[in-house]
Amino acid sequence: MSGRETAGDRPRAGGLAPAAVALAATLAVLLWLLAGTPGTLYWGFAGAPVAMVPAIVACRAIGSQVRLARPVRSFWRQLQVACTFLLAAGVIALCRANNETGLSPYIGVPALLGVLLLIVAFLRLPIGERTVLGWCRALLDGATVAVAGTLVFWYVVFDLAPAGTSLVARVAAAAVGVGGVLLLVVIGKAAAAPGAAVHPASLRLLTVAPMAGVASGALLITGPDAGRLALSVLALPLVGLAVTGAALLQRRSLGAPARPATGTAGRSVFNLLPFVAVTATAVLVISVSARDMNARQRTVIVGAVLIAGFVVARQLLSLRENTLALRGIRRQQAELERLALSDTLTGLPNRTRFGVALADRLENRQPATALLIDVDDFKMINDTLGPAAGDQLLYHVAQRLREHCLPGELPARLGGDEFAVLLPDEEPAAVEAAAARLLAALGEPFRVGDQQLLVHASAGIAVAGTGETADEVQRNADIAMYAAKESGKASWVRFEPRMRQDMVHHARLASELHNAIVRGELRLVYQPVFDLVTGRLAGAEALVRWQHPVRGFVSPADFIPVAERSGLIVPLGAWVLREACAQLSRWRAAHGAAAIESINVNVAVRQLREAGFVDEVAAVLSEHGLTSGNLILEVTESSVVDGWQVRDTLRALHEMGVRLALDDFGTGQSSLSLLREFPVDVLKLDKSFVDGIASGADRGRLAVAAAVAQLAEYLQLKTVAEGIENAEQRDRLREMGYRYGQGYFMARPLPAEECGALMSATPVPARFTSA
Numbered sequence: 001m002s003g004r005e006t007a008g009d010r011p012r013a014g015g016l017a018p019a020a021v022a023l024a025a026t027l028a029v030l031l032w033l034l035a036g037t038p039g040t041l042y043w044g045f046a047g048a049p050v051a052m053v054p055a056i057v058a059c060r061a062i063g064s065q066v067r068l069a070r071p072v073r074s075f076w077r078q079l080q081v082a083c084t085f086l087l088a089a090g091v092i093a094l095c096r097a098n099n100e101t102g103l104s105p106y107i108g109v110p111a112l113l114g115v116l117l118l119i120v121a122f123l124r125l126p127i128g129e130r131t132v133l134g135w136c137r138a139l140l141d142g143a144t145v146a147v148a149g150t151l152v153f154w155y156v157v158f159d160l161a162p163a164g165t166s167l168v169a170r171v172a173a174a175a176v177g178v179g180g181v182l183l184l185v186v187i188g189k190a191a192a193a194p195g196a197a198v199h200p201a202s203l204r205l206l207t208v209a210p211m212a213g214v215a216s217g218a219l220l221i222t223g224p225d226a227g228r229l230a231l232s233v234l235a236l237p238l239v240g241l242a243v244t245g246a247a248l249l250q251r252r253s254l255g256a257p258a259r260p261a262t263g264t265a266g267r268s269v270f271n272l273l274p275f276v277a278v279t280a281t282a283v284l285v286i287s288v289s290a291r292d293m294n295a296r297q298r299t300v301i302v303g304a305v306l307i308a309g310f311v312v313a314r315q316l317l318s319l320r321e322n323t324l325a326l327r328g329i330r331r332q333q334a335e336l337e338r339l340a341l342s343d344t345l346t347g348l349p350n351r352t353r354f355g356v357a358l359a360d361r362l363e364n365r366q367p368a369t370a371l372l373i374d375v376d377d378f379k380m381i382n383d384t385l386g387p388a389a390g391d392q393l394l395y396h397v398a399q400r401l402r403e404h405c406l407p408g409e410l411p412a413r414l415g416g417d418e419f420a421v422l423l424p425d426e427e428p429a430a431v432e433a434a435a436a437r438l439l440a441a442l443g444e445p446f447r448v449g450d451q452q453l454l455v456h457a458s459a460g461i462a463v464a465g466t467g468e469t470a471d472e473v474q475r476n477a478d479i480a481m482y483a484a485k486e487s488g489k490a491s492w493v494r495f496e497p498r499m500r501q502d503m504v505h506h507a508r509l510a511s512e513l514h515n516a517i518v519r520g521e522l523r524l525v526y527q528p529v530f531d532l533v534t535g536r537l538a539g540a541e542a543l544v545r546w547q548h549p550v551r552g553f554v555s556p557a558d559f560i561p562v563a564e565r566s567g568l569i570v571p572l573g574a575w576v577l578r579e580a581c582a583q584l585s586r587w588r589a590a591h592g593a594a595a596i597e598s599i600n601v602n603v604a605v606r607q608l609r610e611a612g613f614v615d616e617v618a619a620v621l622s623e624h625g626l627t628s629g630n631l632i633l634e635v636t637e638s639s640v641v642d643g644w645q646v647r648d649t650l651r652a653l654h655e656m657g658v659r660l661a662l663d664d665f666g667t668g669q670s671s672l673s674l675l676r677e678f679p680v681d682v683l684k685l686d687k688s689f690v691d692g693i694a695s696g697a698d699r700g701r702l703a704v705a706a707a708v709a710q711l712a713e714y715l716q717l718k719t720v721a722e723g724i725e726n727a728e729q730r731d732r733l734r735e736m737g738y739r740y741g742q743g744y745f746m747a748r749p750l751p752a753e754e755c756g757a758l759m760s761a762t763p764v765p766a767r768f769t770s771a
Contacts, residue, residue, distance in 0.1 A: 018054030018061075019244040025050040026237040033230055041097040044233035048090030051240030055083045058247035065251075069364050071125065072198055076247070078121035083243060085114035090236045099229045101162050102169025103220050108176055115179035115213055122186040125198060150178050165221065173220045180213025202249045208242035343413040345391060346398030354412035354420050359470040367426035368464040371435055372477035373401075373442070376456045376489040378417035383644050389448050393455070396446045404441040409434070420477070426463050428494070435459050435492040443490070456490035463495070479503050510566040512548065513559055517571055522546050524579050525749035528758060529600070529720060529742045532734045537758050541600040541634070541742065542580035543749050544572070569604045577601050578620050581631065583752050585624040591759045600632045600661065605639040608646045614653055628657030632682060636663055640678050647678075654679035661720070665708065683712050685738070687723025694728030709737040 029047035037044060059080035063073050089111040096104060103111075187207050190198070212235040219231045341353035349357070361368040375397060382390035394417060401411040401419060410422040421438060423431050442457045460480030464473045480495035487493060516522055522544055529539040546554040563569040584599040607613055621628060633653065639646060640662070654660055661682035689705045705721075712719040721733045724743030733741060747758070 016248060018058040019241070019248045021054040022051040022237070022241040022244040026234070026241045029233050029237050033233070037229070041099065041229075041233075042094060044229070045090075045094040045097050047233060048236035048240070049087060049094060051237040051244075052083055052087040052090050053240075055240040055243035055247075056080055056087065058244045059083060062247050062250055068250075072250075075121050075125060075198055076250070078117060078124070079243065082114045082117035082121065083240075085110045085117065086236060086239060089114065093232070093236075099225060099232065100169070101165045101221060101228070103173035103176060103216070105168050105172050108172030111213075112172075112175050112179055115176065115183055115210075118209060119179070119183050119186050122183070122190050125190045150174075162221075170221055173216065176213050176216055177218060180210040180216070182210075183213065184210035199246075199250045199253045202246035205242050205246040205249065209239045212236075212239055343398075346395050346413050348398050348402065348419075349410060349412040351412070351414045354410065354414065354422060355470050355474065357410055357422055358464075358473060361422070361424070362464055362468070362470060362473070367424060368473070369423040369425055369431045370462045370464070370473045370477040371421040371423055371431070371438070371492075372414075372460045372462070372474070372481045373419040373421065373438065373457050374459075374481055374485070375417040375419075375442075376458055376485075378455075381453065381455065385448070385451070389451075392448045393446060393453060396448065397442060397455075397457075400441050400444075400446075401438060404438055406434075420474075428463070431461055431463060432492070432494065435461055439490070439492060458484040458489050459492035460484055461492055461494040476500065506562050506565065509554075509559060509562045510568060513546070513563060513566075513568055513572070516546055516548070517568070517575055521548065522572075522575065523751075524576065524583065525751055526583075526755040527742055527749045528747040528755060529740055530746050532721075532730060532739060532741050537596060538740055539596050539598055539600060539632070540755055541602075542576060542583075543602075544576050545749075564604060564606060567606065569606045570610060573602075573604055573607045574616065577603075577617070578623075581620050581624045581626055584630060585626060586752075587756050587759065590756060594759045595756075596759060598630045598632050598659070600634055602634045602663065603639075605636070605646060608635070608639060608649045613649055614656065617653065617658060618656065629659070632659045632661050634661045634663040634684070637665065651679055654681075664722075680717060682718045682720060683708060684720045684722055687743075690721055690723045690725075690729055690733070690743075694726065694732050705733070706736050713737055 025047045028050075029044055032038070032044050032047075059076045062068070063077035063080060065073065089107050092104075092106050092110070096107070184207060187203060187210060190203055212231075216231055216235050219227050223231065341349060341356070343350045358368055358370060375394075378390065378393075381393060394413070397417075397419065398411070398413055401421065405411050405421060408424040412420045412422070414420050421434070423434055425431055425434070439457055439459055442455065446453045446455065458481055460477045460483065462473050462476035462480055468476075476495040476499075479499045480493045483499055484491050484493040523546075524542050525545055526540040527543055528537055529541065530536065531538045544556065544560075546556075546559055548554050560569075563572050580599050580601050584596070587595040610616075617631070617633075618628075621631060635650070640650070650660060659681040660679060661684055662678070662680050663684050664686040665683045685705060685708055689701045689708075691701070693701055693705055709719055711717075719738050719740065721729075721738045721741040722743065724730050724733065724741045725745050727745065729743075730741060730745065750758075
């Protein structure tokens with residue numbers, strides 16, 4: 001399957017063949033009539049069974065569609081039973097094959113049962129308010145039409161029927177006619193109801209059945225021979241054709257997006273049927289009174305009819321006024337719903353509308369996939385160009401999604417720079433192709449004002465599983481999206497159950513980390529920094545460790561990412577800063593001039609975004625009797641380019657006198673412009689450039705290490721080599737010009753007491769020291 005196919009695009013087998021058979025049977029009967037009814041009457045009556053069999057097949061196929069709502073499936077199954085009775089009527093008519101006046105009870109009974117079953121099927125659909133008042137209105141309308149229809153047919157049956165027509169035949173024809181009138185009212189109510197469960201076009205097409213019943217009830221008694229025969233042989237084929245056509249329309253709508261409720265019940269022409277019934281009864285009363293009453297009685301009857309007519313006219317005017325008022329109210333309601341379910345900036349559906357659409361598909365057992373899309377590094381763009389440009393970019397992203405979504409796919413903006421697309425599919429290949437298509441579209445440059453921006457996005461895919469709710473599917477897509485972010489951005493990741501387990505593990509670990517900070521389960525160790533020339537201890541880097549009471553030792557590689565994701569890195573970093581400064585103060589008090597001058601503390605980008613971080617550093621230094629020169633803050637290269645707020649914080653710290661070190665230099669976004677703009681004091685060469693440097697086999701690493709040393713010397717920066725593991729590496733780095741280094745060869749991270757003991761050694765042996 002190609003990536004551009006969706007559930008709504010695939011052809012659905014089994015819907016067109018029944019309609020084609022019913023159409024062929026109807027056309028054959030029509031041609032037989034136009035040809036002057038050659039042969040016996042059996043040829044004409046044979047069209048009814050031929051047309052009704054595919055109608056039953058079509059209803060059965062629709063009733064077994066699990067993706068349809070349960071009430072809709074039940075409706076089509078009941079329609080199948082009704083068509084079975086109509087098929088029985090058609091077979092009996094074929095066996096009798098006559099053009100007699102009236103309707104044989106052998107045909108009328110199954111036909112009437114079929115009509116009654118159709119009425120029950122439509123009554124079980126939403127036809128208005130499910131309240132006592134709503135049911136009373138519906139019953140009164142039905143009673144009005146039924147009584148009027150009975151009176152009219154009764155008059156037709158007894159006064160206009162040809163002599164010799166049996167009473168049973170006349171009653172059977174009249175009963176089918178009255179049933180058709182009632183069915184027409186019920187279908188009209190169902191079709192006019194807001195948010196009709198069955199496809200509205202299907203309901204409108206099904207009105208052929210009651211119209212055929214009404215026409216049969218009248219023409220089988222009062223019609224001429226040619227008209228009576230035409231209706232006898234064409235009524236059931238037309239019903240079969242209407243049913244198969246309605247089933248075809250319902251089947252075609254399976255992959256279409258959900259139709260919003262239009263709320264047009266008050267505008268339906270079917271609501272006028274009770275008034276038509278009253279008018280018809282009035283005409284009938286006048287006709288009867290003109291023959292059977294004297295002048296004074298006729299005057300009274302005519303006056304009563306006129307009063308009834310005036311009341312009807314008044315009600316029609318009130319109905320029109322109410323309809324206009326209701327139309328205005330519903331327009332306002334629709335506008336309020338649109339505003340409530342739409343994003344004001346982009347015009348796309350918002351989070352609420354997306355959730356409702358997803359929930360509807362899941363409730364109706366339709367395939368659904370949530371594609372969650374997040375613009376990469378949008379904060380940097382927003383901070384650099386300003387909020388107005390950021391809003392323009394989000395608007396263009398929304399339009400790009402709208403343009404590249406296929407029919408049946410629903411794009412939405414969930415908030416901020418987060419978008420989503422509801423895909424009507426569950427095939428892995430199809431949804432992955434859709435994700436690739438949309439991300440490729442967003443990868444094209446955007447024109448924002450007078451600038452052209454190239455942005456990328458990350459996406460998470462979550463295919464709805466059996467029994468999952470809309471919230472669960474969206475949460476799964478969110479988990480997958482974050483996995484795509486962590487894997488390098490500008491890509492998509494499909495949700496796997498293990499991701500939820502990882503997320504639960506991270507959440508549990510974050511809770512335990514919060515308790516660990518409060519309960520004092522954390523401790524600091526110190527990685528010594530040595531002077532590579534003299535062998536003296538030149539500094540120390542504070543490293544946090546966690547000894548869990550149950551888990552035991554928890555690696556920083558496990559809990560630091562959890563702290564960054566959960567926001568606990570801020571209180572954790574504050575604790576590390578305070579504890580490291582307190583320990584430096586204790587060392588200075590215990591060892592005097594022999595103590596190290598400064599302590600190195602790692603700072604996360606989340607801390608640098610905090611508005612009060614500079615004041616916090618100043619307060620901690622003052623609390624422990626230290627100066628700004630006693631602190632070196634280590635930041636990563638990615639932190640430096642995070643945004644203007646981080647850059648302002650770093651400049652404020654540097655102006656205060658706190659020294660800044662670029663940690664893991666060479667692995668991030670290293671550039672000469674970065675060193676020129678960033679107020680750096682120390683470059684820490686990453687361990688990856690130290691490995692293998694002694695043998696000289698990796699000339700690339702050797703060249704980078706040498707270039708960093710020369711650059712630092714030219715810029716008058718302090719250089720520290722990380723991860724020294726043997727004497728050969730230490731000597732080679734010293735020859736290159738590196739003055740300071742740290743690594744397991746010289747000393748592992750040590751507790752405060754052991755690190756303090758090294759300060760009294762003069763010089764410190766540059767050797768491996770166990771923790």
